[in-house]
Amino acid sequence: MDGIVYPKVSDYIEKFGGISELLDLEEYAKLNYVPIVMKDAARFLAFMVSLHRPLKILELGTAIGYSALVMALHSEAEIITVEREEKMREMALENIEKHGMKDRIRVVLSECEDFLSETEETFDFIFMDAGKSHYREYLDLSLPKLNPGGFILCDNVLYKGLVVHETAARKHRTNVVKLQKFLDYVHSREDLRVSLLTVSDGMLLIRRKEENE
Secondary structure, three states, X not given: XXXXXXHHHHHHHHOOOOOHHHHHHHHHHHHHOOOOOOHHHHHHHHHHHHHHOOOEEEEEOOOOOHXXXXXXXXXXXXXXXXXXXXXXXXXXXXXXXXXOOOOOEEEEEOOHHHHHHHOXXXXXXXXXXXXXXXXXXXHXXXXXHEEEEEEEEEEOOOHHHHHHOOOOOHHHHHHHHHHHHHHHHHHHOOOEEEEEEOOOOOEEEEEEOOOOO
């Protein structure tokens, strides 16, 4: 993990592994330095979709298709996942076909903001794992696309623990400052229920409040 929790706790959690059906992708990502969700995040994501049972899922940030496959394996949902890099999209399509999910997962080549601005589709579950400095924009564009009772889950919101520091190295500064502002913004909104979790690199669970709350 990345320093969010005590290292021995992280090691203990990691020993339970990720998603057994996707060990090939986990190994590929490790060897080729491809960013995918961490093992505990993958298990949490699988748990959430199996519990919530969404019919339609949107993922922002496909990479090699790992997390989209996690969600497909643990739900019966139709999944749309958005990726801006053609090379990653092609790899994701190959992996999705290899794991027999090409009829359930559609990979869209687009910037996330463009897709969210243009689509008229709505979703029961939205997983945000794209550019961290754009999370507020993604959220504002995603909420109108979220069906009643739906959830949004954001990954990497603690950003290696750096969001708790007043300053960060230059290479991380933009992401850290933007995530700090995003977390302040989300927690200030009275129309949302939010839970900030120390799962993985920090995950944020969001839903709209119901009328009687």
